[in-house]
Amino acid sequence: MLDLASVRARFPGLASDWVFFDNAGGSQILGAAIERVVEFFTTSMVQLGGSYALSQLAGERVAEGQRALARWIHCDPSEVVIGNSTTQLLANLTLAMAPGFAPGDEVIVTDVDHESNIGCWARLHAARGVVVKTWHVDPDTLKIVLILT
Numbered sequence: 001m002l003d004l005a006s007v008r009a010r011f012p013g014l015a016s017d018w019v020f021f022d023n024a025g026g027s028q029i030l031g032a033a034i035e036r037v038v039e040f041f042t043t044s045m046v047q048l049g050g051s052y053a054l055s056q057l058a059g060e061r062v063a064e065g066q067r068a069l070a071r072w073i074h075c076d077p078s079e080v081v082i083g084n085s086t087t088q089l090l091a092n093l094t095l096a097m098a099p100g101f102a103p104g105d106e107v108i109v110t111d112v113d114h115e116s117n118i119g120c121w122a123r124l125h126a127a128r129g130v131v132v133k134t135w136h137v138d139p140d141t142l143k144i145v146l147i148l149t
Helices: 004-009 031-043 053-073 086-100 115-128
Strands: 106-110 131-137 144-148
Touching: 086 115, 106 115, 115 131
Parallel strands: 106 131
Antiparallel strands: 131 144
16 A cells, blocks of 8 residues: 555655645655755756866766656657756747748647647747647546547
C-alpha cells in the first residue's frame, strides 16, 4: 500500500496548511530536486560552454539532467530541451516554425492541452492564418474523439 505520509514528506511544499495546484507554477517540487538545483546554483551557476573547469562541470551537470530525463521519457538526450518554462519553449518553437506555415495549414491540439500549447498556435492563427483544430478527449475514457472543431 502507498505510504502517503512518506510521499508527502518528500515534497517540502506540501508541509504547509495551504497547497495550490492551480497551474504549472504551483507544481510541487520533490525535495531532492530542490537540493540539486540549490547545489547547482551555489556551486556551478556559470556560463555553459566555457573552456574553464567550472564551466565544464556545469555543462556536464546539465547534460546529466538531459540524460536522466531522456531515460525517463525513453528518447535520445539530443531530443531533450531544457529551458525557462514550457510556455516559453513552445512560444519559441512556434516562432521558429512559423515561416514554414502558409494560410490554411492546420495544427491540431486537444481540448485538454495546457494553454501554453494552445495559445502559441492561436497566435500563429492570428498572425499567419494557420487553422487550429481541436481534438476532443472523452473525459471518461481519456480517448480522443475524432471530432475536430
